[in-house]
Amino acid sequence: MAAESLGLWGIPLGILAGTLRGSAPFLFVSLGECLTEKSGKINLGLEGVLLMGAMSAYGVSYLSQDLVGDFWAPWLGVLAAGFSGMALGTIHGWVAQQPRVNDVATGIAMITLGSGLAFFFGKPFIQPQAPQLMTFDWGAWSSSPQVQAALKVSPLFLLGVAIAPLLYAFFRSTRWGLSIRAVGDSPQAARAMGISIFKVRLFSIMAGSFLAGIGGACLSLYYPGVWTERISSGQGLMAVALVIFAQWNPIQCLWASLLFGGAQAIGPTFQSVGIDSYYYLFNAAPYILTLIIMIITCSPQRTLSGSPGALGKSDHT
Amino acid sequence: MPNHRPLRLSRRQIIRSILATTAFGAVTKLNTGCAPSSNSSDTSSANGSGNVAVGFIYVGPKDDFGYNQAHAEGAQAMATVPGVKIIEQASVPETAAVLETMRSMIEIDGATVLFPTSFGYFDPYILELAVEFPDVQFFHAGGLYQEEVHPDNVGSYFGYIDEAQYIAGIVAGHMSQTSKLGFVAAKPIPQVLRNINSFTLGAKSVNPEITTQVIFTGDWALPVKEAEATNSLADQGIDVVTCHVDSPKVVMETAEKRDVFSSGYHANQAPLAPKGYLTGAEWDWASTYTSLGKAFVQGKTLMNGGIDHVLRGGLAEKFCKLSPYGSAVNDAAKADAEAAKAKLLKGGLVIYQGELKDNKGNVILAAGEKYEQQNLALESMDWLIEGVKGNIDG
Numbered sequence: 188m189a190a191e192s193l194g195l196w197g198i199p200l201g202i203l204a205g206t207l208r209g210s211a212p213f214l215f216v217s218l219g220e221c222l223t224e225k226s227g228k229i230n231l232g233l234e235g236v237l238l239m240g241a242m243s244a245y246g247v248s249y250l251s252q253d254l255v256g257d258f259w260a261p262w263l264g265v266l267a268a269g270f271s272g273m274a275l276g277t278i279h280g281w282v283a284q285q286p287r288v289n290d291v292a293t294g295i296a297m298i299t300l301g302s303g304l305a306f307f308f309g310k311p312f313i314q315p316q317a318p319q320l321m322t323f324d325w326g327a328w329s330s331s332p333q334v335q336a337a338l339k340v341s342p343l344f345l346l347g348v349a350i351a352p353l354l355y356a357f358f359r360s361t362r363w364g365l366s367i368r369a370v371g372d373s374p375q376a377a378r379a380m381g382i383s384i385f386k387v388r389l390f391s392i393m394a395g396s397f398l399a400g401i402g403g404a405c406l407s408l409y410y411p412g413v414w415t416e417r418i419s420s421g422q423g424l425m426a427v428a429l430v431i432f433a434q435w436n437p438i439q440c441l442w443a444s445l446l447f448g449g450a451q452a453i454g455p456t457f458q459s460v461g462i463d464s465y466y467y468l469f470n471a472a473p474y475i476l477t478l479i480i481m482i483i484t485c486s487p488q489r490t491l492s493g494s495p496g497a498l499g500k501s502d503h504t
Numbered sequence: 505m506p507n508h509r510p511l512r513l514s515r516r517q518i519i520r521s522i523l524a525t526t527a528f529g530a531v532t533k534l535n536t537g538c539a540p541s542s543n544s545s546d547t548s549s550a551n552g553s554g555n556v557a558v559g560f561i562y563v564g565p566k567d568d569f570g571y572n573q574a575h576a577e578g579a580q581a582m583a584t585v586p587g588v589k590i591i592e593q594a595s596v597p598e599t600a601a602v603l604e605t606m607r608s609m610i611e612i613d614g615a616t617v618l619f620p621t622s623f624g625y626f627d628p629y630i631l632e633l634a635v636e637f638p639d640v641q642f643f644h645a646g647g648l649y650q651e652e653v654h655p656d657n658v659g660s661y662f663g664y665i666d667e668a669q670y671i672a673g674i675v676a677g678h679m680s681q682t683s684k685l686g687f688v689a690a691k692p693i694p695q696v697l698r699n700i701n702s703f704t705l706g707a708k709s710v711n712p713e714i715t716t717q718v719i720f721t722g723d724w725a726l727p728v729k730e731a732e733a734t735n736s737l738a739d740q741g742i743d744v745v746t747c748h749v750d751s752p753k754v755v756m757e758t759a760e761k762r763d764v765f766s767s768g769y770h771a772n773q774a775p776l777a778p779k780g781y782l783t784g785a786e787w788d789w790a791s792t793y794t795s796l797g798k799a800f801v802q803g804k805t806l807m808n809g810g811i812d813h814v815l816r817g818g819l820a821e822k823f824c825k826l827s828p829y830g831s832a833v834n835d836a837a838k839a840d841a842e843a844a845k846a847k848l849l850k851g852g853l854v855i856y857q858g859e860l861k862d863n864k865g866n867v868i869l870a871a872g873e874k875y876e877q878q879n880l881a882l883e884s885m886d887w888l889i890e891g892v893k894g895n896i897d898g
Contacts, residue, residue, distance in 0.1 A: 197739045197740055205732055208735075306595070314567045314568075314569060332762075332763070333739045336739075411727045411728055411730070411754045412731075413757065415568065415727055415751060417726070422728075454721070455729060455736045458717075458719040459717060459719055459736035459739065460740065461717075464897070466895075470722040471722075
């Protein structure tokens with residue numbers, strides 16, 4: 188049980204481990220938002236979707252453990268999280284496309300709806316323990332328990348890492364990807380091509396919300412592995428900002444998510460090795476990072492490259 | 505044919521807006537998590553015997569394995585006192601939202617006694633409403649109350665839970681093989697520092713080599729940071745972790761996953777860590793709240809002097825208790841812990857006595873001096889004792 192102290196080596200290891208553990212929710216939400224925004228609509232409601240996903244994953248995993256066993260119950264939870272996210276996404280996708288409806292306002296309403304529903308249905312799940320997702324123990328080669336703990340990698344994280352290049356390829360070189368980009372960049376042209384704008388956007392928002400729901404499952408079934416009302420602490424909103432920083436590119440979403448996941452570990456890790464000044468500053472690292480990135484990337488002289496043309500414009504179709 | 509008819513609302517639009525309004529209303533209702541335990545809202549007078557409406561406000565959910573659960577269990581005990589009716593609201597943030605909650609409990613539910621339980625509710629929210637409603641009693645859990653300075657209808661109650669932490673520290677000091685303990689703390693406020701110091705003093709009483717590494721997460725409920733903090737403590741070879749956050753669930757579960765011992769706080773978390781749970785410092789609000797409830801029914805108030813403005817107590821007064829020892833705890837640890845507990849119950853043990861230095865080398869207490877448990881200097885503590893690794897100025 189006793190382990191040797193790592194000393195200053197704890198900093199890189201802690202940040203690496205924090206990256207592997209903490210970036211999955213950012214990754215799923217930002218990929219989902221990327222898909223949504225590519226179609227020209229914004230979905231701020233992913234914060235609500237994240238909470239709803241976390242709650243339904245935990246709840247389903249807890250309730251189904253006797254039926255399907257401790258191994259499959261969390262996977263059912265992951266599916267449930269995806270579909271509950273998709274249900275919220277369907278509402279947003281339909282409402283936000285009605286005439287004279289602003290998608291930002293709808294998104295904020297969806298945050299309230301998603302978190303309200305999650306808190307309401309989640310009350311009975313705060314106390315019990317649900318079975319957790321399995322992890323791949325890639326650290327078995329090492330004799331150090333610290334390395335072993337750091338290299339417990341969640342399959343969901345790997346799934347997210349795999350989805351990023353797939354989504355990139357999907358946008359670049361498939362017909363469906365082209366349709367989504369066309370709808371997002373120039374709805375009129377897409378309409379002329381005979382693409383249904385409504386259906387493409389609804390599909391994008393639903394699929395994006397499915398991914399964000401799985402992001403919620405990462406929180407409640409992998410790390411930190413509990414359901415509480417404060418579980419997301421704004422990660423859903425940060426992930427939306429992160430898409431802008433990643434310039435609507437799924438591969439860059441991956442890097443950005445890793446950065447944000449790692450940044451969460453900075454404050455605790457520094458304190459654990461005795462660098463104990465300025466911890467409020469270190470704890471605020473992800474937020475400061477967001478601000479800096481926004482300042483660097485947002486210049487009044489130029490529009491953001493990669494921004495879908497129809498994003499944020501009301502369209503009278 | 506385009507038909508432009510301004511100011512004409514179609515039936516569909518009206519139905520839509522009605523639906524939207526209903527949905528919004530439903531959501532706000534759900535979001536606040538309001539749960540009045542009784543619907544009758546007869547406003548009884550404050551001073552007579554009979555029905556007293558008592559409002560409890562929590563910062564988080566009522567079954568969080570932590571701070572709020574401890575208070576909610578106490579509130580349920582108070583509700584069994586004949587003549588007391590309790591009103592509860594959970595998940596109220598430490599913002600102007602608590603002003604609205606308190607106001608509606610007073611004006612709509614007729615509450616004449618309020619227990620806004622979270623630390624951050626006090627200043628400015630409780631103080632503001634206490635001036636506005638001089639007939640309503642406000643009880644705050646914490647050491648912020650100052651006599652003469654604050655209104656007469658504000659009282660303060662708190663337990664010397666650091667007595668339980670001291671004993672938990674003795675157990676931790678026995679069980680640690682690396683002589684390194686870890687403490688996940690929310691904010692560097694006096695109550696938290698007092699727990700850290702007492703835990704460390706308890707551990708040092710059995711093993712002078714012990715150090716306690718503190719990590720401040722910055723807020724009361726940050727699950728990801730708490731898990732991250734526990735992991736980085738385990739990375740540094742720390743083998744007993746305890747905490748002072750609103751819900752210790754994440755810390756206990758993460759410690760169990762990392763195969764390190766854990767010591768609980770607020771409530772009993774033994775089911776969360778069956779292998780590593782040693783013991784824990786728990787609140788025991790049921791007895792305090794029950795006796796306060798009886799006093800309210802008898803018409804005693806803070807203003808008429810029937811209730812003291814500062815209520816304090818430790819293990820002996822049943823303000824706090826210890827979790828049952830976990831299976832890992834050895835007999836030597838149990839014997840030392842029980843001996844210290846017996847001394848504390850008899851009042852024969854002073855936790856803070858000289859010579860005591862802080863972790864920067866300043867002398868807090870010279871040899872021969874001591875701070876008795878009731879000493880108010882302990883409630884404005886702004887130092888960490890020697891042996892604690894951490895810094896309170898962020």
